[in-house]
Amino acid sequence: MLLIVIAFMGGLFTVLSPCILPVVPFVFARSDRPFATDRLPLLLGLAGAFALVTGLGAAGLSGAAQLSQYGRWISLALFALFGAALLFPSIATRLARPLSALAERFVTHSQDQRTTRRIGAAVLLGAATGLLWAPCAGPVLGLILTGAALHGATWQTGAALAAYALGAACSLAVVSVLGKRSLDLLKRSFSIGEGLRRALGALVLLTVAAIALGVDTQILAHVPGAPTNRIESQLVGLLESNDTVQKARPASHIMRVSLTASNADALPVQGRLPSLDGATTWLNSAPLSRDGLRGKVVVVNFWTYSCINCLRTLPYLKTWADRYRDDGLVVVGVHTPEFGFEHDTGNVRRALGDLKIHYPVAVDNDYRIWQAFGNQYWPAFYIVDAQGRIRYQHFGEGNYGEAERAIQQLLADNGRAMPADNPKPVLAGGAQAPADPSDIGSDETYVGYRQAQGFASPQPVQSGIAAVYTLPTQLAVNSWALAGQWNVGGEFAEPTAQHGRIAYRFHARDLHLVLAPAADDKPVRFRITLDGAPPGAAHGEDVASDGTGTVTSARLYQLVRQRGTVDDRTFEIEFLDPGAKVFSFTFG
Structure with missing residues (x-):
């Protein structure tokens, strides 16, 4: 229930986002109409269309992206007719007839056919607006879509999307009320009703042209960011601090600790170790079982090998596995994949060798162990005592000292003498070195259209087909764009010709990119x-140092590690060969 409430509030705050601007002219142009029979149906149509199309995409249904793209062009044509009707009164009646007839087919039993036509026309215009609206994919919407991608479409996903859309409709209702008051004031003060109506028609037509040509995307790339993401992050924080919704929260990469359910002084019992039988295979070990681990202290770590936050926890896990192996500690990695290439056991086995991981790893391709734990995070680890009881859990990076003290306490409770002095600090380098959280102004950014945000190329994304994109003249911080010929899929984007480029304006010490080679595993130079x-x-x-590199396997690549002052920088990568798959940016 809390997720639905927060989704509604997140939708309300989208009115503060620059990305709401393209649909405002369509809402404002109807401000002079009655609320109950015109503006309210329009807003309900907007919310319904957005929730439906977004829900289909989140469910991964075939053709959802194409439906959305075709719907946008139909909507643009509809609004072009609407704008022309406002601008040219002589043809307004003629243009309205087909729309009215279509509306009557939806509602045919109303006693007041005139009201029926008005409501039906408003709902259709609202649905068209919903198809044109591409809201900023902030933390709240990202939370909903990520959960749907991981766990499939559920009634909670549908309810949360509907609540988000309804919240946005409510905020636009305020815009509509203010618009009506402004129009009434102008009409009374200057007697310019007819001229104002024509001006609104011209504004609608200009907006249609801007959206069709992708000009709106280019302009919004230069608009300073609003506080929406910060507000939404605070709303998401309510979920993180509320234990009652912990198991309903969609998975995410966590850089800092998001929830520590215990501390090393108390270590209360928090449940029993679930079954590990759901693993599709085991690496570095024969299959382990809950009963076979009885008598051992166990650290169960959920991770995936291209996750930068997971990689930065590995030095600690490897150190604990070596440091306390003879005292009865067993570290178990549960590799639960996010991207398609992480389902390949060969890729996981190669990653274990590259990362020098020697402790047992369960390959959880079917998410059965993940679901048995009710886990929602990468990375996450659970510490289990010798009686098979979970005594400590931690999500995200950080608090390693507290976790190690919990391990020592449980080993001591199991009859092992622990050293009195503090253990030596864990050292790590490269991509596994600790992040610089004090100066990170950029968040994980997906390139595939399902979860992409911050896209700033002038051209709209043509999902699933090869299309040509260009860079804008200037990128705002946390915006990115494509140049050259690309095929943008749901999970990744792929340059289909030589010299495809991506530019990203970021603020962080480190920049990483999850990449995979061409389909035939042929290396790609960049x-x-x-x-x-x-x-x-x-x-x-x-x-x-000259900027050259090669994509040889599917994994995370560290491309930037700044040694000096961290400032806003423009990163650009050019692929000298076609076929590379680009999944996501992460920062540190």
Whole structure:
């Protein structure tokens, strides 16, 4: 229930986002109509269309993206007719007849056919507005869509999307009320009713042209960000601090601790170790079972090998596995994939070798262990005592000292003598080095259309087909764009010709990119720049100082590691060969 309430509030706050601007002219143009029979049906149509199409996409149904794209063009044509009707009164009646007839087919039993036609026309215009509205994918909407992607379409997902859309409709209702008052004032003060109606028609037509040509996207890339994401993050924080909704919260990568359900002094019993029988296979070990681990202290770590937050926890897990192995500690990695390539056991086995992981790893491709734990996070770890009881759990990075003290306490309770002095600190380098949380102004950004946000190319995304994109003249911070010929899929984008480029304006010490080679595993060469120049000393471990590198396997690549002052920088990567798959940016 809390998720639905927060989704509604997140929708309310979208009125503060620049991305709401393209649909405002359509709502404002109806401000002079009665609320109950015109404006309210329009807003309900907007909410319903958005929730339906977004829900179909979140459920991963075939053709959802194409339906949305076709719907946008139909909507643009409908609004072009609407704008023309406002601008040219002589043809308004003629243009309205087909719309009225269509409305009557939806509602045929009303006693007042005139009211019926008005309501039906308003609902259709509202549905068209919903198809044109592409809200900023902030933390709240991202929360809903990520959960749907991981767990499938559920009634909770549908209810949350509907609540989000309804919240946005309510905020637009306020815009409509203010618009009506403004129009009434102008009419009374200047007697310009007819001229004002024509001006609104011209505004609608200009907006239609801007959306059709992708000009709205380019303009919004230069609009300073609103406080919406910060407000939504605070709303999401309510979920993180509320234990009652913990198991309903969609999975996410967590850089900092989001919920610590216990502390090393108390270590209350928090449940029993679930079954590990859901693993599709085991690596580095024969299959382990709950009964077979009785008598051992166990750390169960949920991770996925391309997750930067998971990678930064590995030095601690590997150290604990080696440091306390002889005292009865067993570290078990549960590899639960996010991207398609992480379902490949061969890729996981290669990653274990590259990352020098020697403790047992359960491959959880079917999410059965994940679901048995009710887990919702990458990374997450659960510490289990010798009696098979969960005594400590932690989600995200951080609090490693507290977790190690919990391990020591449970080993001591099991009869093992623990050293009195503090253990040596854990050292890590490369992508596994700790992040610099004090100076990270950029968040994880997906490139596939299902979860993409911040896209700023002038052209709208053509999902699932090869299309040509260009870079805008300027990128706002946390905006990114494509250049060249690309095929944008639901999970990744792929350059279909040589010299495809991506540019990203970011603020962080480190920049990583999850990449995979071409479909035939053929390596793909690339070159990066920072502010138009080779990275030099700011290069990451997977790129040379001149900016050159090669995609050889599907994994996370560290491309930027700044050594000096962190400032807003423009990153650009050019793929010298076609076929690379680009999944997501992460920062540190």
